[in-house]
Amino acid sequence: MTIKAGDEFPQVQLKYIPFNATNPDACLSPQVLDTKKDFAGKKVVVVGVPGAFTPTCSAQHLPAYVAKADEIKAKGIDLIVFTSSNDFFVLSAWGNSAGVEDKIIMAGDANGDLGRATGLSVDFSKFGLGSQRLTRFAVVIDDGKVEHLFTEPDPSDVTVTSADNILSVL
Amino acid sequence: MAIQVGDTIPNTVLTYAPYNPEHADVCSVPQPMNTHDAFKGKRVVLFAVPGAFTPTCSETHMPEYATRAAEIKAKNVDIVACVASNDPFVMDAWGKAHGVKDSVLMLSDANGEFGSAIGLVNDGTKMRMGPIRLARFAMIINDLKVEYLGVEPARGVTVSGAASVIAKL
Numbered sequence: 001m002t003i004k005a006g007d008e009f010p011q012v013q014l015k016y017i018p019f020n021a022t023n024p025d026a027c028l029s030p031q032v033l034d035t036k037k038d039f040a041g042k043k044v045v046v047v048g049v050p051g052a053f054t055p056t057c058s059a060q061h062l063p064a065y066v067a068k069a070d071e072i073k074a075k076g077i078d079l080i081v082f083t084s085s086n087d088f089f090v091l092s093a094w095g096n097s098a099g100v101e102d103k104i105i106m107a108g109d110a111n112g113d114l115g116r117a118t119g120l121s122v123d124f125s126k127f128g129l130g131s132q133r134l135t136r137f138a139v140v141i142d143d144g145k146v147e148h149l150f151t152e153p154d155p156s157d158v159t160v161t162s163a164d165n166i167l168s169v170l
Numbered sequence: 171m172a173i174q175v176g177d178t179i180p181n182t183v184l185t186y187a188p189y190n191p192e193h194a195d196v197c198s199v200p201q202p203m204n205t206h207d208a209f210k211g212k213r214v215v216l217f218a219v220p221g222a223f224t225p226t227c228s229e230t231h232m233p234e235y236a237t238r239a240a241e242i243k244a245k246n247v248d249i250v251a252c253v254a255s256n257d258p259f260v261m262d263a264w265g266k267a268h269g270v271k272d273s274v275l276m277l278s279d280a281n282g283e284f285g286s287a288i289g290l291v292n293d294g295t296k297m298r299m300g301p302i303r304l305a306r307f308a309m310i311i312n313d314l315k316v317e318y319l320g321v322e323p324a325r326g327v328t329v330s331g332a333a334s335v336i337a338k339l
Contacts, residue, residue, distance in 0.1 A: 032298075053263035122192075
């Protein structure tokens with residue numbers, strides 16, 4: 001059962017390592033990101049990707065959101081979250097390698113909770129990624145309600161889930 | 171019931187992204203690697219970590235092996251490999267972050283098959299690290315038989331570190 005526009009975005013706990021502005025090389029303690037409590041009263045864009053450090057995700061998907069983060073926030077978005085089925089250490093390292101800083105929260109769904117709750121998990125075993133990975137999606141959530149949901153028809157490509165497309169619907 | 175010295179390692183499929191010197195920045199397509207096919211007739215040092223890019227693994231465990239891989243191979247070892255339950259893209263990126271090139275084979279046991287088969291996995295769910303994480307250990311494998319096994323009893327790197335393994339070679 002997959003979520004769709006109009007639904008309440010499910011409540012799950014993801015984990016992330018906050019950006020340390022004073023000392024970027026030092027790791028801060030991991031924090032829980034609660035998709036109900038921390039999104040309440042806010043407008044949030046959540047982007048799911050099959051894998052940190054994978055070719056499409058690294059070359060196309062994340063960099064565009066980093067470049068357009070300010071533009072997205074200027075259109076009333078309070079938080080941008082990138083998530084995948086990797087753990088939060090991996091997400092943090094990936095964010096560091098892409099110069100994310102504090103523009104995007106890089107949250108890990110290693111336990112697969114978000115995938116199960118949204119129905120947006122697919123089997124990527126043939127790509128060497130395992131059988132329960134988040135597919136490529138982008139969702140705009142307004143005070144807990146799914147306003148727009150885009151799921152990439154071909155997860156190895158970036159079309160409807162791109163930063164530009166999200167900007168066009170905001 | 172965990173694997174012991176004298177046992178034969180299980181025949182499982184791990185994956186890795188082969189090192190391509192012409193495309194050092196780009197990830198190559200992950201390939202499957204059957205442990206018995208790849209390690210038969212060879213002497214292998216295999217070290218396992220709970221997670222790529224995690225503090226102990228990145229600051230202490232991996233760097234030692236990265237800098238001493240040549241020394242290890244000079245002692246009659248054919249392959250130095252690192253395995254974790256991260257996927258092959260993450261293992262590749264982590265290897266690149268430590269400049270291993272082709273000195274350490276970065277292996278992915280994404281489904282935990284290898285770890286489960288040897289009884290050296292832990293549940294990381296409470297830490298939100300996922301249900302299957304390999305324990306921290308190092309093995310010397312000779313023609314598929316376990317010659318040395320050092321499983322880390324607590325946090326930190328002692329019996330699973332490069333220094334301990336070199337002392338046993």
